[in-house]
Amino acid sequence: xxxxxxxxxxxxxxxxxxxxxxxxxxxxxxxxxxxxxxxxxxxxxxxxxxxxxxxxxxxxxxxxxxxxxxxxxxxxxxxxxxxxxxxxxxxxxxxxxxxxxxxxxxxxxxxxxxxxxxxxxxxxxxxxxxxxxxxxxxxxxxxxxxxxxxxxxxxxxxxxxxxxxxxxxxxxxxxxxxxxxxxxxxxxxxxxxxxxxxxxxxxxxxxxxxxxxxxxxxxxxxxxxxxxxxxxxxxxxxxxxxxxxxxxxxxxxxxxxxxxxxxxxxxxxxxxxxxxxxxxxxxxxxxxxxxxxxxxxxxxxxxxxxxxxxxxxxxxxxxxxxxxxxxxxxxxxxxxxxxxxxxx
Amino acid sequence: xxxxxxxxxxxxxxxxxxxxxxxxxxxxxxxxxxxxxxxxxxxxxxxxxxxxxxxxxxxxxxxxxxxxxxxxxxxxxxxxxxxxxxxxxxxxxxxxxxxxxxxxxxxxxxxxxxxxxxxxxxxxxxxxxxxxxxxxxxxxxxxxxxxxxxxxxxxxxxxxxxxxxxxxxxxxxxxxxxxxxxxxxxxxxxxxxxxxxxxxxxxxxxxxxxxxxxxxxxxxxxxxxxxxxxxxxxxxxxxxxxxxxxxxxxxxxxxxxxxxxxxxxxxxxxxxxxxxxxxxxxxxxxxxxxxxxxxxxxxxxxxxxxxxxxxxxxxxxxxxxxxxxxxxxxxxxxxxxxxxxxxxxxxxxxxxxxxxxxxxxxxxxxxxxxxxxxxxxxxxxx
Numbered sequence: 001x002x003x004x005x006x007x008x009x010x011x012x013x014x015x016x017x018x019x020x021x022x023x024x025x026x027x028x029x030x031x032x033x034x035x036x037x038x039x040x041x042x043x044x045x046x047x048x049x050x051x052x053x054x055x056x057x058x059x060x061x062x063x064x065x066x067x068x069x070x071x072x073x074x075x076x077x078x079x080x081x082x083x084x085x086x087x088x089x090x091x092x093x094x095x096x097x098x099x100x101x102x103x104x105x106x107x108x109x110x111x112x113x114x115x116x117x118x119x120x121x122x123x124x125x126x127x128x129x130x131x132x133x134x135x136x137x138x139x140x141x142x143x144x145x146x147x148x149x150x151x152x153x154x155x156x157x158x159x160x161x162x163x164x165x166x167x168x169x170x171x172x173x174x175x176x177x178x179x180x181x182x183x184x185x186x187x188x189x190x191x192x193x194x195x196x197x198x199x200x201x202x203x204x205x206x207x208x209x210x211x212x213x214x215x216x217x218x219x220x221x222x223x224x225x226x227x228x229x230x231x232x233x234x235x236x237x238x239x240x241x242x243x244x245x246x247x248x249x250x251x252x253x254x255x256x257x258x259x260x261x262x263x264x265x266x267x268x269x270x271x272x273x274x275x276x277x278x279x280x281x282x283x284x285x286x287x288x289x290x291x292x293x294x295x296x297x298x299x300x301x302x303x304x305x306x307x308x309x310x311x312x313x314x315x316x317x318x319x320x321x322x323x324x325x326x327x328x329x330x331x332x333x334x335x336x337x338x339x340x341x342x343x344x
Numbered sequence: 345x346x347x348x349x350x351x352x353x354x355x356x357x358x359x360x361x362x363x364x365x366x367x368x369x370x371x372x373x374x375x376x377x378x379x380x381x382x383x384x385x386x387x388x389x390x391x392x393x394x395x396x397x398x399x400x401x402x403x404x405x406x407x408x409x410x411x412x413x414x415x416x417x418x419x420x421x422x423x424x425x426x427x428x429x430x431x432x433x434x435x436x437x438x439x440x441x442x443x444x445x446x447x448x449x450x451x452x453x454x455x456x457x458x459x460x461x462x463x464x465x466x467x468x469x470x471x472x473x474x475x476x477x478x479x480x481x482x483x484x485x486x487x488x489x490x491x492x493x494x495x496x497x498x499x500x501x502x503x504x505x506x507x508x509x510x511x512x513x514x515x516x517x518x519x520x521x522x523x524x525x526x527x528x529x530x531x532x533x534x535x536x537x538x539x540x541x542x543x544x545x546x547x548x549x550x551x552x553x554x555x556x557x558x559x560x561x562x563x564x565x566x567x568x569x570x571x572x573x574x575x576x577x578x579x580x581x582x583x584x585x586x587x588x589x590x591x592x593x594x595x596x597x598x599x600x601x602x603x604x605x606x607x608x609x610x611x612x613x614x615x616x617x618x619x620x621x622x623x624x625x626x627x628x629x630x631x632x633x634x635x636x637x638x639x640x641x642x643x644x645x646x647x648x649x650x651x652x653x654x655x656x657x658x659x660x661x662x663x664x665x666x667x668x669x670x671x672x673x674x675x676x677x678x679x680x681x682x683x684x685x686x687x688x689x690x691x692x693x694x695x696x697x698x699x700x701x702x703x704x705x706x707x708x709x710x711x712x713x714x715x716x717x718x719x720x721x722x723x724x725x726x
Binding site: 040066071072074076077079080081082083084085086087088089090092104107108111112115116117118119120121122123124125156157159179180181210256257258260261 | 481482483486487488489493494498501503504505506507508509510511512513515516522534535538539541542545696699700701702703706707708
């Protein structure tokens with residue numbers, strides 16, 4: 001699978017071999033560990049196995065068990081001990097293995113990780129990264145496909161980022177590790193094996209956290225999306241051309257902080273917006289994004305801001321997940337509704 | 345029921361079936377040395393008291409007296425509305441003080457919300473220790489400077505922090521020990537289990553001190569656990585458990601001191617259960633008469649940590665009336681100073697609300713900051 005965005009980048013990256021997002025993430029961890037001895041990777045299976053998605057492949061061989069640590073199977077313990085390590089000046093990068101496995105660690109995340117800087121008036125920052133493979137589309141059984149970003153977004157003190165391209169996976173991970181604040185790093189599982197011509201030896205921009213990017217410019221409407229839904233929106237935009245629609249696609253990359261400026265500038269240009277994500281719509285990120293867009297762009301809007309989201313159901317069994325996940329057709333239907341609203 | 349045509353696999357008969365692991369398996373550790381004694385360890389009132397260090401004991405005594413006064417003063421401040429709430433450690437001062445005094449400057453203390461006294465005995469300014477409970481800021485001190493983690497309100501969640509910090513220190517080659525405090529109720533929390541398990545697997549230089557004061561708010565220990573003692577929980581993790589009389593300051597100091605030294609030498613973690621009693625209610629907001637009788641409280645009053653130490657030291661000629669008077673005067677001086685400084689209204693800057701959420705404010709926070717600033721300016725003009 002090749003994302004439209006990374007395919008377009010292929011032409012510019014000379015002599016770069018195809019690399020997967022999982023490899024780019026691993027390379028980011030490796031480079032950060034090589035540069036800074038305080039960076040420690042820890043979690044269940046991150047050592048000899050290299051993580052169940054092989055993101056941490058080779059790290060234990062290069063850096064030893066003290067810096068790439070297979071922990072006991074206990075998410076609260078993994079994150080709780082990482083808090084103590086950060087208190088002593090280390091920069092832990094912890095893996096939660098699967099989205100729903102992170103829930104036992106929520107008390108540590110919300111009661112301590114997110115608040116420690118605030119509670120101590122800056123005396124005790126929490127420079128740690130929580131890696132959460134998230135989202136569906138890989139045929140995972142129950143508890144292996146949740147999109148939990150709304151929970152993280154609702155917690156002040158956390159940064160929440162998610163890449164959609166191989167290059168961004170590297171750049172955002174480097175930025176997350178360099179951040180002096182905790183970053184929940186959501187890794188879209190179904191893009192792990194997406195390839196792009198990307199070379200770890202070629203210079204890759206380390207994007208500051210908090211900037212959205214326009215993946216495709218257009219004039220008819222803006223698709224606001226992130227992570228696993230970015231390739232869906234790119235495909236929808238390509239398909240919409242046949243209908244005479246010229247869609248702009250904004251990849252948020254960072255949910256917290258939220259790049260109001262890039263999003264609002266796009267919607268003011270196009271006058272129409274659809275928010276696309278696979279987590280549930282009710283109480284989901286799309287509601288917040290739609291409200292922000294409406295507050296800033298009301299007088300530029302030709303139609304209500306629409307949301308295309310997963311259904312408001314517990315994540316379905318894998319044999320039904322294709323009905324739940326927003327696909328190209330559902331995005332195009334929403335775009336058609338924008339047209340209808342505009343015509344009436 | 346019809347007989348099936350498919351062949352059914354024969355199970356071994358009941359006599360031959362032994363649900364035991366293969367012969368190669370054996371326990372990795374002999375549990376016997378890890379088990380606590382059946383009786384809490386005591387020094388005061390025993391022959392062991394003959395070898396006490398007079399200087400250390402006088403220091404412990406003075407801190408106990410100061411600690412008792414501190415508890416009384418802080419409780420009085422709740423009645424004056426100066427503190428929102430105060431969970432008193434009256435009756436538990438021996439644990440609080442010993443925990444603070446066994447640590448070197450480079451070591452770290454991880455207190456729970458009831459352990460302000462341990463922080464003060466470690467040298468923290470009494471006013472700084474009370475900001476959480478006064479409500480002017482969550483943590484009134486720089487934890488790194490004091491090497492005291494923020495007073496932790498959620499139960500047992502500070503225990504994995506202590507493990508991680510001690511582990512990190514050891515990775516850096518520093519001989520730092522972390523001492524983490526938790527109550528009997530906290531031992532039922534999942535974080536207690538995960539912290540002990542990580543500590544033992546990593547052989548982290550951590551000492552866990554459980555102050556078993558009999559109640560988690562109103563729930564007695566018998567409804568909290570079915571374990572023979574809380575110290576027995578240690579053996580399941582592969583670390584030693586020690587049971588100590590939590591009102592015997594000399595015993596608590598000795599047991600914690602041994603555990604700290606063992607951790608510092610690379611011997612791994614220890615779980616210490618100090619059996620004590622919460623003389624006051626859970627906090628000033630609680631009514632302890634609803635769940636326990638006066639007779640029980642009186643029995644524990646007769647086993648008071650200050651009286652136990654004072655009697656032993658005076659009988660052995662390590663403490664005289666002058667020493668007792670000096671300790672009481674020092675405690676009064678502390679209380680007067682605390683009262684005076686706590687009676688001043690703290691000066692708060694509302695803009696602090698946005699100052700420390702992130703290293704750099706998000707654009708969203710900058711907008712909200714501007715809103716609050718405008719509101720404050722409008723207030724100022726009225």
